[in-house]
Amino acid sequence: MEKKFNYLKELINKNQAGLTLIEILVALVITTIVLAGLYTAYSLVAKQFVQQTERGNIYNSGRNLITIISRDLRMAGFQHYDNSASIPNPIDSSCKEICIVYDIDDGSSYQRRRITYYVEKEEMYRKIEKESGGSYTLLDEYKNQEDTLLAESVKQLKFTFYDKDGKDSPSFKKDTHSTVEVEITMKINDNVDDILATDVFLRNIYYRQQDENKKNKE
Numbered sequence: 001m002e003k004k005f006n007y008l009k010e011l012i013n014k015n016q017a018g019l020t021l022i023e024i025l026v027a028l029v030i031t032t033i034v035l036a037g038l039y040t041a042y043s044l045v046a047k048q049f050v051q052q053t054e055r056g057n058i059y060n061s062g063r064n065l066i067t068i069i070s071r072d073l074r075m076a077g078f079q080h081y082d083n084s085a086s087i088p089n090p091i092d093s094s095c096k097e098i099c100i101v102y103d104i105d106d107g108s109s110y111q112r113r114r115i116t117y118y119v120e121k122e123e124m125y126r127k128i129e130k131e132s133g134g135s136y137t138l139l140d141e142y143k144n145q146e147d148t149l150l151a152e153s154v155k156q157l158k159f160t161f162y163d164k165d166g167k168d169s170p171s172f173k174k175d176t177h178s179t180v181e182v183e184i185t186m187k188i189n190d191n192v193d194d195i196l197a198t199d200v201f202l203r204n205i206y207y208r209q210q211d212e213n214k215k216n217k218e
């Protein structure tokens with residue numbers, strides 16, 4: 001009976017033996033490797049998420065720019081019925097990137113405006129001027145350059161004009177062109193650029209062309 005008790009006591013003591021120093025070090029090394037792998041994987045996923053978010057923001061910015069420019073281009077050449085002064089150059093493609101002229105209804109009367117788009121140092125600007133006494137003056141809300149800033153990460157703004165036969169030209173002619181392709185080159189990162197483009201029908205200019213053609217035929 002006593003031998004059996006001593007055997008059980010030895011067996012219990014053997015099972016309660018602690019870890020050796022080598023076993024602890026091995027466990028620490030394995031744990032460190034696993035944690036390092038998890039951290040690396042998390043960092044890669046987090047970095048990709050940030051990059052995709054930034055890319056999405058740039059795309060959204062580019063689409064918004066396309067919308068704003070397209071709206072002004074469709075208005076190009078619009079002449080208020082109370083304004084007898086014609087618009088000789090509704091689109092000036094030699095004015096920095098581009099200048100667009102049209103009349104607006106300010107409620108009580110009309111106002112002729114010139115909108116200028118241009119890109120400097122990968123930033124796009126939109127400047128609005130009003131006609132007064134035969135010349136254009138900058139609106140008060142655009143006196144400071146930061147107030148004219150539309151978007152960053154813009155490398156290039158390009159306009160290509162087309163006639164009815166599909167022939168393209170980098171410069172605009174009022175009696176020839178009624179469609180324009182707008183291209184914006186967005187900087188995604190240091191190595192990647194992307195181009196957003198759309199075609200815009202110059203409706204006011206086109207209808208004025210039709211009216212002038214009818215008058216000439218008559």
